Amino acid sequence: MTLRSRYSAWNLLAAASKGDTNWAPVWREDEPKLRYDVIVIGGGGHGLATAYYLAKNHGVTNVAVLEAGWIGGGNTGRNTTIVRSNYLYPESARLYDFSLRQYEHLAQALNFNIMFSQRGIVTLAHSRHDLDAQARWANAMLCNGIDAELLDARQVQELEPRLNFGAGARFPILGGFIQRRGGSARHDAVAWGYARGASALGVDIVQSCSVTGFLKQGNAVVGVATNRGEIRADKVAMAVAGHSSVLAGMAGFQLPVTSYALQAMVSEPVKPVLNTVTLSPSLGAYWSQSDKGEVVIGGALDHFPSYAQRGSFDVMQHVLAATVEMFPSFSRLRMLRQWAGIVDVVQDSSPIIGATPVPGLFINCGWGTGGFKAIPVGGWTLAHVLATGHNHELAEPFQLQRFHTGRLIDEAAAAGIAH
Ligand SMILES: Cc1cc2nc3c(=O)[nH]c(=O)nc-3n(C[C@H](O)[C@H](O)[C@H](O)COP(=O)(O)OP(=O)(O)OC[C@H]3O[C@@H](n4cnc5c(N)ncnc54)[C@H](O)[C@@H]3O)c2cc1C
Known part of the structure; x- marks a missing residue:
């Protein structure tokens, strides 16, 4: 942040704390014609x-x-x-x-500013089958002119050292693939x-x-x-x-279209612990870290159609079990929020x-x-x-x-x- 922008941020904060009501609305609130x-x-x-x-x-x-x-x-x-x-x-x-x-x-x-961040998305492989399927997937992307790189286990570990590479890991990581242009906004x-x-x-x-x-x-x-x-x-x-x-x-x-609840959750904010968006299709969970420091955790759909914007407990439990399995140190994180949306699934x-x-x-x-x-x-x-x-x-x-x-x-x- 430059000195100048720090001062203007300070002015904005000062104006807000004085109850300044002269903010230009980001969009007009219109009456319907x-x-x-x-x-x-x-x-x-x-x-x-x-x-x-x-x-x-x-x-x-x-x-x-x-x-x-x-x-x-x-x-x-x-x-x-x-x-x-x-x-x-x-x-x-x-x-x-x-x-x-x-x-x-x-x-x-x-x-x-949409806070677009191309930090790369890593898909993990836990078996020979995953490796074969991902090779096909990454090759299809390359044929379609889209960036994809296959990773061996060492490369995955370099990208995400907190992943569970222990000898006793229940879901060993054999490799994966990355789309480096992927990320979040x-x-x-x-x-x-x-x-x-x-x-x-x-x-x-x-x-x-x-x-x-x-x-x-x-x-x-x-x-x-x-x-x-x-x-x-x-x-x-x-x-x-x-x-x-x-x-x-x-x-x-x-x-x-069938409507299902899909849920997500975030932890308390912590210092940077994740470098990429990481996804384990076999375990049904994925992780990233927001700019605020929260670990953002998502998983699969609820197993039954619903319009209740809650998300069921069994999916939450499954996703969190996968989280501590893949990132053992995350077992010490405290969760901040959980929520769901209703998504429109087509066959x-x-x-x-x-x-x-x-x-x-x-x-x-x-x-x-x-x-x-x-x-x-x-x-x-x-x-x-x-x-x-x-x-x-x-x-x-x-x-x-x-x-x-x-x-x-x-x-x-x-x-x-x-x-
Ligand atoms: C927990 C979760 C995680 C997800 N993660 C990702 C992700 O990481 N990446 C990704 O690409 N996608 C993700 N998705 C999917 C993504 O959020 C949706 O596909 C996308 O936001 C759909 O946008 P939309 O504008 O179509 O729908 P919405 O944002 O749902 O907007 C539809 C709007 O229609 C309004 N509406 C409904 N009925 C009426 C009515 N009768 N009259 C007037 N308005 C009405 C609703 O109030 C709503 O605001 C996720 C979804 C959820 C729930």
Whole structure:
């Protein structure tokens, strides 16, 4: 921190402690109008990015984002913030790497610090089978033009010396692979940055506005009913993650989405103890350290569908057992918080981006446990189809239609665990 910025930080603190109320809001809090060109339901990262790219890339600014709660209060503000593009199939590789490349410049594009940190993501191998599967996975990434390096056990130990390399380790670490461009970003900042960018371009951001039904003319959607009245629009898009099937039900069609709770937790803040994002698919857990020093711990989905944003005890127990198994010194950490979000799981672990069977209604969903990293591309491609009427080429393979044609893109393995 330079002397000058230290003084301005001090001035900000001094102003805050005096109760200064002259802060410029990061985005406008708008009253809903009666009509828009496009309504986006859901003020998570995907909805906000859709609105931002509608305005930025296509000049469509008569847009409202309607959010039932508060901006980023859904999964976007609840996730473990891991960003990567280590997918298996070419369609997914293209999609997620486009997103990662947007993340690499997002702070500059939005002029908002999203605290992006490319510290590398390490996937651990505990068996010969894991090593073989990861060699195939890393080779597929290289064929798709994405960085990947296989690691032997010594290289993993150099990266993460606190991992359990003891002779009696129950899950010996035989090696792994790393995507060095993977890492993390600050979740709230991504939501706020897109909200600020969209608002500056003229988009209305309406919080505490819950969509309770769709207005129809014949079969086509022509607006929404909300707790703040009816709002009409030429096109309506929904990006509501775990609530996608609820809204699809309101619109009169079914989605191949099952909603599950996915939980995460953080420890008390400690000095730097982790260098990378580390993931053990076999144990069902992953770890990183936030800039505040908290060890961020995530794991698998609950075993049953639910809309309860809690996370079940057995998954918590499993994830913590894996944590002390892999990092024995973490047994002395005190846990600070645990929480969950409701994620939208599709049977091939790939998203749905595009038209629905209902004319006028478009969708972005099915990101399941891994849609934070996809916020830029989810918004970019949904905005494209809304503005042009044509699917973006990156989104073409991810149409709802694939569940009829059988052209699934089964990324279950490369979806890792829950990030
Ligand atoms: C614990 C956890 C860890 C995760 N870790 C990672 C990770 O490390 N990396 C990664 O890439 N992904 C991760 N994910 C997944 C990621 O968080 C989601 O895929 C992503 O945030 C989805 O963004 P979204 O904008 O689609 O949904 P959300 O952020 O959930 O936004 C949807 C919004 O829609 C609103 N809404 C719902 N119904 C209505 C309605 N009727 N009217 C108006 N608004 C409505 C909700 O209030 C919500 O704010 C994790 C998820 C969880 C829960």
